[in-house]
Amino acid sequence: xxxxxTVQADTAAPPVTEQLAAFVAEHPSLGWSEKVEHQARRTFAxxxxxxxxxxxxxxxxxxxxxxxxxxxxPQATLLGRRERVDLANAALINGLSSHTFDFDDTHLKTIIxxxxxxxPAALAxxxxxxxxxxxxxxxxxxxxxxxxxxxxAVYPDHYDRGWHITGSTGMLGxxxxxxxxxxxxxxQTQMALGIAASQPVGLREQFGTMTxxxxxxxAARAGLMAALFARHxxxxxxxxxxxxxxxxxxxxxxxxxxEITEGLxxxxxxxxxxxKPFACGIVIHPSIDxxxxxxxxxxxxxxERIVLRVHPLVLELTGKRTPQTGLEGKFSVYHSxxxxxxxxxxxxxxxxxxxxxxxxxxxxRDRIVAEPDGTIDxxxxxxxxxxxxxxxxxxxxxxxxxxxxxPMSDEALTxxxxxxxxxxxxxxxxxxxxxxxxxxGGAADIRTLLEACVPQR
Amino acid sequence: xxxxxTVQADTAAPPVTEQLAAFVAEHPSLGWSEKVEHQARRTFAxxxxxxxxxxxxxxxxxxxxxxxxxxxxPQATLLGRRERVDLANAALINGLSSHTFDFDDTHLKTIIxxxxxxxPAALAxxxxxxxxxxxxxxxxxxxxxxxxxxxxAVYPDHYDRGWHITGSTGMLGxxxxxxxxxxxxxxQTQMALGIAASQPVGLREQFGTMTxxxxxxxAARAGLMAALFARHxxxxxxxxxxxxxxxxxxxxxxxxxxEITEGLxxxxxxxxxxxKPFACGIVIHPSIDxxxxxxxxxxxxxxERIVLRVHPLVLELTGKRTPQTGLEGKFSVYHSxxxxxxxxxxxxxxxxxxxxxxxxxxxxRDRIVAEPDGTIDxxxxxxxxxxxxxxxxxxxxxxxxxxxxxPMSDEALTxxxxxxxxxxxxxxxxxxxxxxxxxxGGAADIRTLLEACVPQR
Numbered sequence: 086x087x088x089x090x091t092v093q094a095d096t097a098a099p100p101v102t103e104q105l106a107a108f109v110a111e112h113p114s115l116g117w118s119e120k121v122e123h124q125a126r127r128t129f130a131x132x133x134x135x136x137x138x139x140x141x142x143x144x145x146x147x148x149x150x151x152x153x154x155x156x157x158x159p160q161a162t163l164l165g166r167r168e169r170v171d172l173a174n175a176a177l178i179n180g181l182s183s184h185t186f187d188f189d190d191t192h193l194k195t196i197i198x199x200x201x202x203x204x205p206a207a208l209a210x211x212x213x214x215x216x217x218x219x220x221x222x223x224x225x226x227x228x229x230x231x232x233x234x235x236x237x238a239v240y241p242d243h244y245d246r247g248w249h250i251t252g253s254t255g256m257l258g259x260x261x262x263x264x265x266x267x268x269x270x271x272x273q274t275q276m277a278l279g280i281a282a283s284q285p286v287g288l289r290e291q292f293g294t295m296t297x298x299x300x301x302x303x304a305a306r307a308g309l310m311a312a313l314f315a316r317h318x319x320x321x322x323x324x325x326x327x328x329x330x331x332x333x334x335x336x337x338x339x340x341x342x343x344e345i346t347e348g349l350x351x352x353x354x355x356x357x358x359x360x361k362p363f364a365c366g367i368v369i370h371p372s373i374d375x376x377x378x379x380x381x382x383x384x385x386x387x388x389e390r391i392v393l394r395v396h397p398l399v400l401e402l403t404g405k406r407t408p409q410t411g412l413e414g415k416f417s418v419y420h421s422x423x424x425x426x427x428x429x430x431x432x433x434x435x436x437x438x439x440x441x442x443x444x445x446x447x448x449x450r451d452r453i454v455a456e457p458d459g460t461i462d463x464x465x466x467x468x469x470x471x472x473x474x475x476x477x478x479x480x481x482x483x484x485x486x487x488x489x490x491x492p493m494s495d496e497a498l499t500x501x502x503x504x505x506x507x508x509x510x511x512x513x514x515x516x517x518x519x520x521x522x523x524x525x526g527g528a529a530d531i532r533t534l535l536e537a538c539v540p541q542r
Numbered sequence: 543x544x545x546x547x548t549v550q551a552d553t554a555a556p557p558v559t560e561q562l563a564a565f566v567a568e569h570p571s572l573g574w575s576e577k578v579e580h581q582a583r584r585t586f587a588x589x590x591x592x593x594x595x596x597x598x599x600x601x602x603x604x605x606x607x608x609x610x611x612x613x614x615x616p617q618a619t620l621l622g623r624r625e626r627v628d629l630a631n632a633a634l635i636n637g638l639s640s641h642t643f644d645f646d647d648t649h650l651k652t653i654i655x656x657x658x659x660x661x662p663a664a665l666a667x668x669x670x671x672x673x674x675x676x677x678x679x680x681x682x683x684x685x686x687x688x689x690x691x692x693x694x695a696v697y698p699d700h701y702d703r704g705w706h707i708t709g710s711t712g713m714l715g716x717x718x719x720x721x722x723x724x725x726x727x728x729x730q731t732q733m734a735l736g737i738a739a740s741q742p743v744g745l746r747e748q749f750g751t752m753t754x755x756x757x758x759x760x761a762a763r764a765g766l767m768a769a770l771f772a773r774h775x776x777x778x779x780x781x782x783x784x785x786x787x788x789x790x791x792x793x794x795x796x797x798x799x800x801e802i803t804e805g806l807x808x809x810x811x812x813x814x815x816x817x818k819p820f821a822c823g824i825v826i827h828p829s830i831d832x833x834x835x836x837x838x839x840x841x842x843x844x845x846e847r848i849v850l851r852v853h854p855l856v857l858e859l860t861g862k863r864t865p866q867t868g869l870e871g872k873f874s875v876y877h878s879x880x881x882x883x884x885x886x887x888x889x890x891x892x893x894x895x896x897x898x899x900x901x902x903x904x905x906x907r908d909r910i911v912a913e914p915d916g917t918i919d920x921x922x923x924x925x926x927x928x929x930x931x932x933x934x935x936x937x938x939x940x941x942x943x944x945x946x947x948x949p950m951s952d953e954a955l956t957x958x959x960x961x962x963x964x965x966x967x968x969x970x971x972x973x974x975x976x977x978x979x980x981x982x983g984g985a986a987d988i989r990t991l992l993e994a995c996v997p998q999r
Contacts, residue, residue: 143775144776146774147771147774147775147776148771148774148776150774151767151770151771151773151774151776154629154770155614155615155617155628155629155630156615156617156628157612157614157615157628158612158613158614158615160612160613171612171613171614172611172612173612246792247786247787247788247791247792248792249740252740279748279751279753280753280756282745282747283706283709283743283744283745283748283753283756283757283760284741284743284760285742286740286741287740288739288740288779288782288787288788288789288792289787290739290779290781290782290785290786290787290788290789290792291736291740291778291779291782293779294736294777294778294779295776295777295778296736296737296740296776296777296778296779296782299737299740299771299776300740303740303741303764307760310608313608313611314604314605314608314756316608317603317604317605317607317608318600318604319601319604319605319608319752319753319756320751320752320753321748321751321752321753322745322747322748322750322751322753324747325745325747325748325753328747329704329747330704330745330746330747331704331745331747332745332747334704335703335704335705335745335747336793
């Protein structure tokens with residue numbers, strides 16, 4: 086027991102924990118438009134592909150080795166791997182894997198990667214409970230709604246303070262999705278959200294280490310366990326989110342409760358979700374997009390010089406002139422544009438060490454100049470390409486492919502899935518898995534998808 | 543990727559993550575005085591008793607039911623229960639149990655309950671690894687040092703903001719203890735602390751619900767897993783604690799780095815640990831202590847009136863005049879003093895519902911008056927007792943029994959252990975468990991203790 090000092094408490098907050106719980110427990114299945122449902126399919130499929138791709142990455146191997154020290158029961162599938170672990174650890178590992186390449190979805194309003202903490206928890210629980218794809222997809226939409234609305238309420242203060250918002254709101258999304266799949270009632274769901282509220286995960290300081298992708302994984306696990314605890318009668322504060330010492334006031338100075346309550350059940354955050362066409366930071370996507378467009382007009386061998394005019398942040402974040410490794414390549418607008426011009430893409434394969442060190446890529450990279458220009462919007466760029474014959478052409482990108490304004494097509498998302506999954510699963514299984522992921526909402530049994538996501542060896 | 547806005551960052555912080563890691567990995571076994579070692583034994587034994595006592599409490603039952611949905615491997619002992627679970631979940635359940643009665647140890651400088659997150663993780667891991675008691679006790683001392691020093695660095699701002707500091711620093715103590723038991727080197731230990739840093743647990747808003755004791759349990763689990771991850775090569779920021787976006791600057795405005803570095807390895811926070819003689823908030827301990835002293839002078843039947851003069855906080859926090867349940871009794875200075883006068887103690891048994899409703903207790907309770915007095919120190923109280931014959935006597939308590947100035951004796955701690963454990967284990971096993979707990983540092987095999995802590999049925 087201690088002093089009652091409270092820092093600038095807002096004691097008049099609406100009962101958002103209860104309101105969210107009612108929404109999670111009671112909103113009807115498929116209670117949204119076909120447009121929203123379409124985004125749900127895309128979000129899910131994009132996430133599965135992103136989780137399969139890094140299945141053999143060191144981060145996944147290390148985490149799995151640690152988890153195996155617990156001798157977990159083989160309850161649930163690990164995407165892209167043959168081992169099985171208990172459902173909580175499956176949520177953790179699949180969540181970690183899906184964020185390892187930083188290639189997953191982005192809710193641009195908050196920079197939350199919303200599927201990361203929600204989808205793996207829902208998937209593991211749906212597998213264990215043998216729930217149909219419809220319930221899984223409902224849980225995904227609803228879980229993402231909860232995490233993103235809480236994110237909207239605290240962004241940007243919470244993020245600026247140093248929290249990795251994907252993990253620090255994600256445990257609420259995971260708890261919501263799992264409460265839904267467990268068919269908890271309103272009161273139990275309120276407890277699940279409350280239990281999860283005590284367990285935010287993630288610091289931005291971890292960016293560049295394996296702990297960054299651990300954040301959605303640990304958040305997935307925490308939310309899933311919170312829902313299981315609530316199912317068995319465990320209790321938490323009924324005002325765990327909004328009370329003066331509840332989560333939101335504790336971890337953010339900004340708490341805009343209307344972002345949580347207004348239009349709840351009517352507007353959908355998942356409709357604002359975006360998918361990366363390129364396996365690197367979004368800030369250089371306009372430049373890559375422009376280079377890929379120019380590739381159709383000019384052969385790489387004819388290029389004399391390329392001048393990019395970009396928002397100053399592009400060089401601040403991705404200004405590496407001479408990257409030596411694949412990871413460094415992701416922080417080089419020069420490398421990224423070179424592979425765009427040469428290969429017409431910038432997937433994970435274009436950030437292999439060997440590609441970054443390829444003489445052909447380096448030769449082209451060295452012909453690229455990038456100039457910061459405060460008049461250029463972050464979403465766009467301006468490119469001037471000069472050919473050896475002295476001719477020049479210019480291109481302005483207003484919105485990159487993958488943005489809300491120019492979304493990737495379903496076909497492009499399918500290619501992205503298969504590109505990532507084929508090295509792990511083989512091409513045929515990767516195609517089958519992509520098809521199953523895109524049609525999960527109608528699947529009576531999600532095992533078809535899960536079986537396709539396990540490599541045969 | 544996002545904007546680089548940072549709120550008032552301290553970029554000149556010393557490398558405390560690395561310094562703590564070196565301390566954890568390299569400080570010699572038993573590298574402290576016998577006085578410190580004595581407190582370590584007391585801390586451990588007090589904690590075991592507090593974990594056994596609530597083993598059948600609803601909070602433990604609910605949590606265990608949820609954990610059993612994972613079909614955990616029977617790797618580690620649950621104190622006071624016959625079920626076994628995997629070592630991570632054993633850390634969670636034993637940590638939860640030990641804080642359920644709020645009867646565990648207190649580091650008064652920070653109000654951290656230091657054993658709660660550290661001891662259960664160390665115990666589960668030591669059991670699994672078959673480590674001797676010496677290594678277990680070393681890990682406890684070192685883990686508590688890490689958690690309390692981080693607590694000192696951020697208290698009180700961090701706590702005032704609404705964090706339950708036991709869980710929000712406890713994952714670091716748990717990670718440190720487990721890194722030590724795993725014999726991780728300095729670099730791996732630094733990673734373990736870094737991984738744990740992303741997972742602080744606990745909001746003060748949860749006080750009064752089952753999620754409060756979950757905080758040390760979840761922190762124990764998170765720290766243990768962080769150490770296992772680090773053992774297998776998982777990476778985190780090397781400056782996860784002190785960087786501008788590291789844990790301490792993210793979750794506290796106060797960051798006094800000297801509290802972490804000064805005297806590290808020379809002074810010991812565990813030497814400042816205290817143990818509760820009464821199963822309620824520390825603020826009413828002086829009043830109970832005074833009443834127990836007066837009991838030796840006056841029979842309860844002769845009491846006409848008692849006037850307590852107490853610090854105003856006593857009534858703010860524990861002013862319930864007519865408690866109806868055991869839990870409410872803990873928030874009633876009147877009930878607590880009545881049982882002190884009648885029974886000479888205020889253990890968990892004195893907060894049973896039946897005792898709170900007993901006519902004899904109520905009759906005495908109603909003769910007690912408490913007056914707030916700003917001149918009275920929080921650590922003390924002033925009591926005037928008037929007997930039916932009109933005589934009155936006064937007593938001033940400067941420091942309550944259980945405080946640093948008037949510590950409980952080892953004998954009193956043993957009685958506290960047995961009082962809690964006997965209803966769960968039976969008297970003989972409870973005595974054996976207490977003896978084994980107090981001598982754990984010399985135990986070649988900790989199984990003797992663990993076996994004594996499992997009830998026979």
